[in-house]
Amino acid sequence: xxxxxxxxxxxxxxTNLLTLILGVIGGLVLGATPGLSPTMAVxxxxxxxxxxxxxxxxxxxxxxxxxxxxxxxxxxxxINIPGAPANIATLLDGHPMALQGRAxxxxxxxxxxxxxxxxxxxxxxxxxxxxLARIALKFGPPEMFWIAIFGISVMAGLSSGSIxxxxxxxxxxxxxxxxxxxxxxxxxxxxxxxVLTGGVAIVPALIGLFAIPxxxxxxxxxxxxxxxxxxxxxxxxxxxTIAENLKMVKSLSIGSIVGSIIGIIPGxxxxxxxxxxxxxxxxxxxxxxxxxxxxPEGVAAAESAxxxxxxxxxxxxxxxxxPGSPTAAVLLGGLLIHGLFPGPDLFISHASxxxxxxxxxxxxxxxxxIFGIILSRYSYMxxxxxxxxxxxxVTILAVYGTYxxxxxxxxxxxxxxxxxxMYIGRKFGFSPAPVVLGIILGPIAEDxxxxxxxxxxxxxxxxxxxxxxSMNMVIILLCVASIGYSVYGEIRAYRKAKEALV
Amino acid sequence: MKKDLIVSLVLLAGVISLYLSLGxxxxxxxxxxxxxxxxxxxxxxxxxxxxxxxLKKPESAGGERFPFGRFLICFFMIIVYFIFMEAxxxxxxxxxxxxxxxxxxxxxxxTARTAVMRVIIGGVxxxxxxxxxxxxxxxxxxxGLLL
Numbered sequence: 001x002x003x004x005x006x007x008x009x010x011x012x013x014x015t016n017l018l019t020l021i022l023g024v025i026g027g028l029v030l031g032a033t034p035g036l037s038p039t040m041a042v043x044x045x046x047x048x049x050x051x052x053x054x055x056x057x058x059x060x061x062x063x064x065x066x067x068x069x070x071x072x073x074x075x076x077x078x079i080n081i082p083g084a085p086a087n088i089a090t091l092l093d094g095h096p097m098a099l100q101g102r103a104x105x106x107x108x109x110x111x112x113x114x115x116x117x118x119x120x121x122x123x124x125x126x127x128x129x130x131x132l133a134r135i136a137l138k139f140g141p142p143e144m145f146w147i148a149i150f151g152i153s154v155m156a157g158l159s160s161g162s163i164x165x166x167x168x169x170x171x172x173x174x175x176x177x178x179x180x181x182x183x184x185x186x187x188x189x190x191x192x193x194x195v196l197t198g199g200v201a202i203v204p205a206l207i208g209l210f211a212i213p214x215x216x217x218x219x220x221x222x223x224x225x226x227x228x229x230x231x232x233x234x235x236x237x238x239x240x241t242i243a244e245n246l247k248m249v250k251s252l253s254i255g256s257i258v259g260s261i262i263g264i265i266p267g268x269x270x271x272x273x274x275x276x277x278x279x280x281x282x283x284x285x286x287x288x289x290x291x292x293x294x295x296p297e298g299v300a301a302a303e304s305a306x307x308x309x310x311x312x313x314x315x316x317x318x319x320x321x322x323p324g325s326p327t328a329a330v331l332l333g334g335l336l337i338h339g340l341f342p343g344p345d346l347f348i349s350h351a352s353x354x355x356x357x358x359x360x361x362x363x364x365x366x367x368x369x370i371f372g373i374i375l376s377r378y379s380y381m382x383x384x385x386x387x388x389x390x391x392x393x394v395t396i397l398a399v400y401g402t403y404x405x406x407x408x409x410x411x412x413x414x415x416x417x418x419x420x421x422m423y424i425g426r427k428f429g430f431s432p433a434p435v436v437l438g439i440i441l442g443p444i445a446e447d448x449x450x451x452x453x454x455x456x457x458x459x460x461x462x463x464x465x466x467x468x469x470s471m472n473m474v475i476i477l478l479c480v481a482s483i484g485y486s487v488y489g490e491i492r493a494y495r496k497a498k499e500a501l502v
Numbered sequence: 503m504k505k506d507l508i509v510s511l512v513l514l515a516g517v518i519s520l521y522l523s524l525g526x527x528x529x530x531x532x533x534x535x536x537x538x539x540x541x542x543x544x545x546x547x548x549x550x551x552x553x554x555x556x557l558k559k560p561e562s563a564g565g566e567r568f569p570f571g572r573f574l575i576c577f578f579m580i581i582v583y584f585i586f587m588e589a590x591x592x593x594x595x596x597x598x599x600x601x602x603x604x605x606x607x608x609x610x611x612x613t614a615r616t617a618v619m620r621v622i623i624g625g626v627x628x629x630x631x632x633x634x635x636x637x638x639x640x641x642x643x644x645x646g647l648l649l
Binding site for chain 2: 051162164165167168171172174175178182184185187188189190215216219220222386388389391392393395396399400403404407409412413416420427428429445446449450453494
């Protein structure tokens with residue numbers, strides 16, 4: 001806490017504050033735009049942060065990450081399409097409110113509740129991250145290898161409808177990370193073309209896997225019309241709504257607590273947090289029957305939960321390289337291109353950057369509420385941006401973003417090839433997040449696997465070195481539990497689908 | 503599921519050819535880590551194949567027809583954009599790409615008014631990019647005919 005307070009003023013410098021405000025406004029707009037996923041928005045920004053001071057670059061990414069989660073609620077409330085999976089629970093009461101002509105109130109409740117939940121989540125993050133980072137200090141090569149595998153297994157279960165496809169995606173990512181020269185022996189591997197000589201860098205992979213499939217998906221959806229409710233901004237309800245909102249103590253508390261707990265669990269994500277908080281708020285309500293018909297308490301519970309999740313979801317990311325969501329996986333890529341590796345080193349050698357980043361996340365929550373309230377009056381305009389313009393704009397940014405990192409057209413070719421493959425992969429039920437995480441964690445996994453093998457060969461042997469020891473066993477059990485839980489979920493869904501057919 | 507059957511067979515074929523290619527590496531030790539990954543991928547692909555044969559999930563109803571023509575047009579426009587980016591420079595090629603994409607893919611509602619609007623929006627967008635990259639971030643962009 002003392003370090004956090006020490007570095008807090010750095011987040012308030014003119015450049016950092018301006019970046020934060022621009023990031024929040026941009027994040028709100030991108031989150032609210034149907035057809036643009038928050039993960040893609042953050043992925044597109046990563047290369048531009050490369051030209052900035054590391055702290056400023058991370059502030060931009062953190063601000064966009066925070067704001068897209070809240071911005072996604074705008075399209076959930078106004079057009080019944082969640083901007084991100086985290087906003088699914090928001091539309092259950094938010095959209096009925098919009099249909100009743102109370103869209104403005106629903107948006108205000110959304111941003112105020114997001115602020116309350118977001119700040120509580122940040123306190124949890126500030127308190128728990130440094131102690132967990134100190135535990136990570138005790139990790140050697142086998143633990144780090146298993147942590148990388150755990151990260152992939154979590155993402156495999158989180159972002160794909162099939163755990164097998166998720167794991168295949170993760171393994172494909174690991175395989176891509178081995179393209180280029182072997183780090184230990186300097187031997188070329190899978191270099192089938194000159195373009196692949198330098199391997200596949202993180203930025204082309206991030207942009208290709210997230211942005212190009214989105215461009216093609218937008219091309220597919222051209223011509224389809226979205227239903228939009230009549231949205232007339234109401235005047236003079238802001239202070240009344242703030243007062244009403246702050247009286248929703250039960251919903252806000254449930255949302256913030258559930259969101260914070262779910263956020264710390266890698267892989268659970270904002271979608272789960274929002275839905276569980278909504279369900280609990282309904283169970284504890286005196287009028288549970290009013291939920292789903294336009295009850296602001298439902299919006300408050302869902303939004304406080306999905307924003308409370310943001311801070312704690314960064315705890316496993318900053319300490320162990322395990323992202324809690326696909327967007328956090330992209331954020332991990334942003335850390336790595338600045339040479340910042342998650343773990344204790346982040347809080348010792350790079351304390352200035354890390355704590356400035358954490359402080360900016362607190363400020364981003366406040367800015368998100370203020371600008372969210374201001375922009376909500378004009379949110380209807382964001383909904384009206386034609387897909388045609390987004391196809392052109394996203395492609396141009398994707399191409400230039402990729403090119404700008406190393407001024408290389410080879411990277412652009414790699415980006416477009418991976419993106420086209422991912423678009424085809426999506427048609428077959430594959431998801432980009434495990435592939436990206438495989439590419440990011442691949443070097444960590446290989447490096448620690450080879451280091452561990454060298455030590456094991458001269459010591460206790462490969463099996464004993466990697467499969468014994470309490471910390472190894474805990475992480476291996478977590479991997480098994482993560483995969484087992486996804487398999488159980490799939491079997492249950494399969495049985496339900498079969499019963500429904502009978 | 504038919505889709506899973508196809509994908510698992512394609513993956514198995516890919517995994518086998520990748521495994522065979524490991525034998526051609528200059529130093530066999532460099533293949534250790536990729537070999538482990540390829541073996542795991544092989545096992546997972548085989549499991550997917552078994553799942554697609556023995557655990558048949560109900561097929562979802564077919565949605566709208568895939569707009570193959572539109573997809574191909576977009577694909578080739580992006581390729582042409584790559585080719586001309588270095589010759590024309592970043593800003594000119596970005597502006598032209600914006601115009602060509604919005605005119606070609608949005609030709610169904612193309613009128614004199616929408617055409618002018620698209621050109622103006624393309625110009626404003628390119629102007630914002632110029633301000634952002636050249637003025638604010640001062641980064642290098644591909645130079646061409648004009649900028």
